[in-house]
Amino acid sequence: MVNLVKRAQAGDQDAFIQLIEENKQALYKVAVSMLKNDADVADVIQDTILSSYENLRGLREPKYFKTWLTRILINHCNRILKERQKVVPMKEQLEAGEMEVDTSGREFLRLLNKLEDQYRIVLLLYYVEGFSIKEIGTILEMNENTVKTRLSRGRTSFKKVYLKENTVSIYRMEG
Secondary structure, X not given: OHHHHHHHHOOOHHHHHHHHHHHHHHHHHHHHHHHOOHHHHHXXXXXXXXXXXXXXXXXXXXXXXXXXXXXXXXXXXXXXXXXXXXXXXXXXXXXXXXXXXXXXXXXXXXXXXXXXXXXXXXXXXXXXXXXXXXXXXXXXXXXXXXXXXXXXHHHHHHHHHHHHHHHHHHHHHHO
């Protein structure tokens, strides 16, 4: 991937397109876990691609392309979330409910979406995207110990959600 990044930085548009293609699923999963709205996800991915294209030459370490790209995405997601706080949601949006994500880890992502944002994003980056604790710290601009704490608390929260869901399912089957 380093070679591809260097080619893209040199102006090779095909290399940039290939980089985006290789990372689009990861971008989608992170965006959906944060925004839970297809229209916003599409906007944020488009903004991320544009920003990364415009600023690619500023990336000093090509081996950190995915980390850098994910950081851009999260910044755009945070901007949208901040804008949402200024707007009163419409009744239809409240009734729309939780968005289903069609991935191989569908159940995991569904349960993950029930967690608080601070835990959900760390668990997603660690377990789904495979980032290290150090990389997550860089992406989220936080201390590694904070990442470790959120991973630990996130696992505990996930376990509670998982057990609650399965206990309810078993209870329904017996009743």
